[in-house]
Amino acid sequence: MRWSVAVALLVMLLTVTLCAEARAAAPSVHVSVLSDGPGVVDIDAVRGARGWIDAGDALRWRDDARWWRIDITPEADPARATAAEDWIVSIREAYDAQLVAYAPPDYRPRPLATFDPSVSQIGSRHRLTITVPADAWQAPVFIELIEARRQPMGVAAQPLSTYLADDYGRVRFSSAVLSAQLLLVTVATIFAFALRRWMLLLFCVWVLSTAAYLVVMRGELVALAPWFPPEHAMRVAGLGISLGLLSAYAFLYVLLQVSRRFPRIARVYRIILLSCAALMVVIPFVPITSVAPPFVNLLLLALGLTTLAIGLLRAVAGDREALYFLIGWGLVSVVAMMRAAYFMRHAGTPEWLEYLHPATDAFGALILVLATARAARYAEREMVSARQSAMTDPLTGLPNRAQLDLGVAQLMDAAAAREDALAVLFVDLDHFKQVNDRFGHDVGDACLQAMSGILRRHVRTTDLVARYGGEEFVLVLDGADDVSALRAAETLRAAVEADGRHVDGTLVGLTVSIGVATLETGDDVTRLFKRADAALYRAKHAGRNCVIVARPDIDHPRLEPV
Numbered sequence: 374m375r376w377s378v379a380v381a382l383l384v385m386l387l388t389v390t391l392c393a394e395a396r397a398a399a400p401s402v403h404v405s406v407l408s409d410g411p412g413v414v415d416i417d418a419v420r421g422a423r424g425w426i427d428a429g430d431a432l433r434w435r436d437d438a439r440w441w442r443i444d445i446t447p448e449a450d451p452a453r454a455t456a457a458e459d460w461i462v463s464i465r466e467a468y469d470a471q472l473v474a475y476a477p478p479d480y481r482p483r484p485l486a487t488f489d490p491s492v493s494q495i496g497s498r499h500r501l502t503i504t505v506p507a508d509a510w511q512a513p514v515f516i517e518l519i520e521a522r523r524q525p526m527g528v529a530a531q532p533l534s535t536y537l538a539d540d541y542g543r544v545r546f547s548s549a550v551l552s553a554q555l556l557l558v559t560v561a562t563i564f565a566f567a568l569r570r571w572m573l574l575l576f577c578v579w580v581l582s583t584a585a586y587l588v589v590m591r592g593e594l595v596a597l598a599p600w601f602p603p604e605h606a607m608r609v610a611g612l613g614i615s616l617g618l619l620s621a622y623a624f625l626y627v628l629l630q631v632s633r634r635f636p637r638i639a640r641v642y643r644i645i646l647l648s649c650a651a652l653m654v655v656i657p658f659v660p661i662t663s664v665a666p667p668f669v670n671l672l673l674l675a676l677g678l679t680t681l682a683i684g685l686l687r688a689v690a691g692d693r694e695a696l697y698f699l700i701g702w703g704l705v706s707v708v709a710m711m712r713a714a715y716f717m718r719h720a721g722t723p724e725w726l727e728y729l730h731p732a733t734d735a736f737g738a739l740i741l742v743l744a745t746a747r748a749a750r751y752a753e754r755e756m757v758s759a760r761q762s763a764m765t766d767p768l769t770g771l772p773n774r775a776q777l778d779l780g781v782a783q784l785m786d787a788a789a790a791r792e793d794a795l796a797v798l799f800v801d802l803d804h805f806k807q808v809n810d811r812f813g814h815d816v817g818d819a820c821l822q823a824m825s826g827i828l829r830r831h832v833r834t835t836d837l838v839a840r841y842g843g844e845e846f847v848l849v850l851d852g853a854d855d856v857s858a859l860r861a862a863e864t865l866r867a868a869v870e871a872d873g874r875h876v877d878g879t880l881v882g883l884t885v886s887i888g889v890a891t892l893e894t895g896d897d898v899t900r901l902f903k904r905a906d907a908a909l910y911r912a913k914h915a916g917r918n919c920v921i922v923a924r925p926d927i928d929h930p931r932l933e934p935v
Contacts (some may be wrong), residue, residue, distance in 0.1 A: 380617055390920055398822055400701035402443055402444065402445055402462070402528050402529060402530045403427070403430070403444040403446050404428045404429055404431060404432065404441060404442070404443055404444075404528055405424065405425040405426055405427055405428055405441070405444075406426050406428045406438045406440070406441050406442075407419065407422055407424060407425055407426075407438060407439070407440040407441070407442070408424045408425075408437070408438070414742060416475050416480055416482070416515065419440050419475075419515055420480065420513075420515065420595065420599070422440075424529075427540055428441070430527065430528055430529070430712055431525035431526055431527050431721060432464065432516060432518060432523040432525065432526040432593050433521070433523065433524070433529060433721075434518065434520075434521040434522065434523055435527065436519070438896065439517060439518060439519075439570075440515060440516070440517060440518075441515070441516040441518060441919070442514070442515055442516075443462055443513060443514040443515075443516065443528055443530075443579055444514075444515050445460060445462070445505065445510050445511070445514075445530040447467075450574070455812070457507050457508075458532045458533055458534060459504055459505060459506055459507050459508070459532075459533045460504075460505040460506075460510045460530055460531070460532060460533065461502050461503070461504060461505070461530065461531055461532070461536040462476075462503040462505060462514050462528065462529075462530050462805055463497055463500035463501065463502050463528070463529050463530070463531070463536065464485070464500060464502075464503075464505075464526050464527070464775055465499070465501075465526065465527045465529075465562075465724070466524060466525075466526050466527060466721060466722065466843060467485070467487055467501045467521070467526050467529075468487060468522065468524075468590070468607055469486075469487065469488060469522075469603070469604070469606060469607045470486075470487075470518070470520065470521035470522065470526065471484075471486065471518075471520040471521070472484070472485040472486070472501065472516055472517065472518055472519065472521070473485065473516070473517040474503045474514065474515070474516055474517075475514065475515040475516075475517070476503050476504065476505055476514045476515075477505060477506065477512035477513075477514070477807060478506060478509050478510035478512070480515070482517075483503070485501045485503070485516075485908060486501075486603065487592045487595075487603075487606075488594060488595060488601075488603035488604075488605050488606040489594065489595075490595045490599040490603075490670075493534075495536070495537075496536065496540035496541075496544075497540055497543065497544050497592065497593070498591065498592025498593065498595055498596075498797055499540065499543050499544070499547070499590070499591050499592060499709045499776065500540070500575075502536075502821065502831040505530075508823075509655055511832065517581065524716060524719055524721055525719070525720065527721060527724070535713050543591075546728060547587060547591050547593070547731070550731045550732060550734075550735050551584055551587065551737070553578075553735045554580050554581075554583065554584040554587075554738065554812060555584065555667045555842070556732070557735070557738045557739060557742055558577045558580050558581055558584075558836040560742060560771055561573045561574075561577050561580070561742050562574070562577055562809075563574050564742070564745070564746055565577070565809055566751075568746075569747065570860025572623075572624050572627040572628065572745075573624075573742070573745060575620040575621070575623050575624035575627075576620070576624045576738075576741065576742065576745065577622070578616070578617060578620035578621075579617040579618065579620045579621035579624065579738075580617075580734075580766075581617070582613045582614050582616055582617020582618075582620070583609070583614065583617055583731070583734045583738075585613050585614075586610050586613060586614045586617070587731050587734075589606055589607070589609070589610035589613075590610065590647060594606055603650075606738065612653060613654055613851070615649070615653055615669055615670075615673065616653060618647065618673050618677075619650060619653070619673070620651055621702075622642075622646060622673075622676045622677075622680060623646060624741075625684075625698070626639075626642060626643075626646070628694070628698065628741075628744070629680070629683050629684060629687060629694075629695065632681060634683075634687070635683060635928050638679065638683065641761045642676070642678075642679060645672050645675060645676055645678070645832070647765055648672060649672045649673060649676075652668065652669050652672075653669065674713075677706050677709075677710075678705075679702060680702070681699075681706055681824050684698045684699050684702070684703070689766075694744055695789065697740055697743065697744035697747070697931075698744060699740070700740050701736070701737040701738070701739070701740025701741045701744065702737055702741060704736065704737055704738075705733050705734055705737035706725070706732050708730055708733040709730070710728055711726065712852040720841070737924055763775070764776035764779075766839075766840040768818060768821055768822065768840075769821055769822055769824070769825035769840050770825060771825050771828070771829075771838060771839055771840045771846070772837065772839040772840075773839065773840060774813075774839070774840075774841060774842060775838065776839060777839035777841065777847055777849075778898070780837045780839070780849065780873065781797070781837060781847075781849050781898055781901075784837060784849055784851055785892060785896070785897075785898065785901070786890055786919065787851075787889050788851065788852070789892075793851075793852050794852055794853055794854040794857075794890040794891060794892065795849065795850065795851060795852065795853065795889075795891065796849075796850045796854070796855075796857075796858035796861075796889060796890065796891045796892070797847065797848070797849055797850075797889070797890050797891075797892075797901055797905045798847065798848040798849075798850065798852040798861070798862050798865070798887055798888070798889050798905065799841070799845065799846075799847055799856065799887065799889075799890075799902075799905040799908070799909040800828075800845065800846040800847070800848065800865070800885050800886075800887050800909075801844060801845045801846075801885060801886050801887075801909055801913070802820065802824060802844035802845075802883060802885055803883075803884045803885060803886055803913075803917040803918060804882075804884075804917070805817065805820070805844035808820055808881055808883075812879055812881065816876065816877065816881065817878045819876050819879075820873070820876050820881060821840075821844065822874060822885060823872070823876045823877075823883070824846065824869065824873065824883070824885075825840070825846075827865070827868050827869055827872050827873065828846060828865070831861070831864060831865050831868055832848060832850075832866070833850075833851075834840070835847060835851045835852070836849060836850050837849040837851075847902075852884055853891070855889075855891050855922060858889050858891060858922070859889060859920060859922055862887045862889050862920040863920055865885070865887065866884075866885055866887055866919070866920055869883055869884060869885045870883070870884050870918065871887075884917060884918035885918070885921075886909060886912040886913050886917045886918065886919060886921075887909065887912060887919075887920045887921070888905045888906060888908030888910070888911070888912055888921055888923065889905065889908055889920060889921065889922045889923060890902075890904035890905035890922075890923040891923075904923040905923060906921060908923040909920045909921070910923075
């Protein structure tokens with residue numbers, strides 16, 4: 374069932390991205406580059422130049438080219454081409470590129486920049502846009518590429534209304550992903566403090582870094598922080614996502630229990646983590662930026678592959694948390710590596726990956742926070758179980774001596790605060806050694822278990838019953854005075870005599886002797902227990918199978934003179 378849900382979610386994500394890709398399909402454009410571009414600096418000369426070379430549908434940095442030409446070729450929708458509606462030429466994945474656009478009819482220079490708030494845009498900054506009047510759609514648009522990365526920048530053309538609708542869809546999608554990420558950070562932070570799982574704070578750093586990276590790469594930084602220096606946007610985004618990955622791998626180191634399960638790998642893992650952290654501190658201040666970032670990326674890739682291998686090994690061994698890890702982080706890693714492969718080949722990422730990448734980050738974060746919460750819940754259960762085992766008698770299931778000492782002190786304090794009564798019953802099985810000698814220890818253990826069942830049936834939920842040791846039990850009756858305590862003790866004695874005659878088909882004839890003591894002013898646990906024990910001693914010597922209430926003149930412990 375759980376696997377079915379996970380598969381269904383993945384199918385939904387892929388369906389959304391494929392639908393988004395299909396919806397974003399636009400009338401084609403033809404992009405060409407001027408072969409002797411670097412030598413031409415005047416737009417009039419560019420417009421009249423010959424020697425344009427086909428470049429497909431993308432712009433890219435070339436050392437031998439400066440000028441690019443974009444022609445709208447809307448054969449796919451001729452009706453829209455003749456409609457009285459402006460066209461939008463959009464450029465995606467421009468990031469920090471410096472471009473100047475020359476569009477009809479006047480071909481005046483217009484700077485294009487993702488992170489510069491002074492540059493106006495149509496719609497959001499997910500794309501750089503150039504407006505082409507409806508009556509000039511057949512005229513070319515020229516782009517002067519001053520500086521850019523090696524990655525291709527995809528170009529498309531759409532009627533204004535279509536572009537705005539698609540742009541609105543992209544903004545809604547990004548907003549939904551960001552909202553989900555911020556919600557996950559909030560939930561993880563609450564879990565971290567409530568469950569004292571501080572490793573979740575490392576998880577929060579990773580989720581926040583992916584959210585910040587999305588904000589920068591989508592150009593939303595301009596709206597959220599217009600004061601931020603645009604020339605540093607990509608640099609900060611890169612360092613931020615590296616810091617986030619570093620935090621994620623530290624979080625996964627704890628989640629997968631690498632140090633305990635793979636001690637040799639753990640040492641190498643820690644060295645790589647510390648090396649990445651040191652380089653990230655050095656990069657902003659030491660001029661080795663051309664070497665350090667690729668080296669950091671290689672180290673992070675090594676951590677990613679190591680983490681996936683550890684998760685796979687643990688999943689094969691049947692670890693359920695590792696399965697959750699593979700579903701969550703495995704999907705994030707696969708998509709991230711896919712995106713990195715496109716960048717390393719300078720091929721540009723397909724448009725569907727623009728949707729899939731942030732969606733898998735949010736989905737993976739959800740799975741990981743659920744896996745962590747699940748692991749914390751089971752750890753808490755184990756802790757409670759261990760604590761309960763330490764306070765419970767394993768044979769009878771009753772509270773043991775340690776739990777009795779803690780519980781009786783609390784009940785006495787509460788009774789003293791209310792000025793209410795409280796009674797203690799010491800209960801001892803008669804002739805228990807003879808039962809063991811005659812019938813064996815198996816029957817003796819069965820007698821103790823039967824006794825615990827009788828005690829449970831004859832006490833209230835507010836009372837405390839415990840095994841004191843051997844064949845001796847203690848009951849603490851909250852609110853019971855001498856009369857009610859004696860009545861309860863007699864009822865219990867009669868019940869044992871009746872219900873304990875046969876145990877597991879063996880005629881053993883269980884009976885009990887009971888000593889009763891009630892709380893007096895100035896009592897502590899020791900004094901109260903001594904009086905009850907003294908009353909029990911008198912019950913044993915009175916012939917057993919009877920109840921004796923402590924008397925102050927006989928059973929009251931005396932203070933020896935100093």
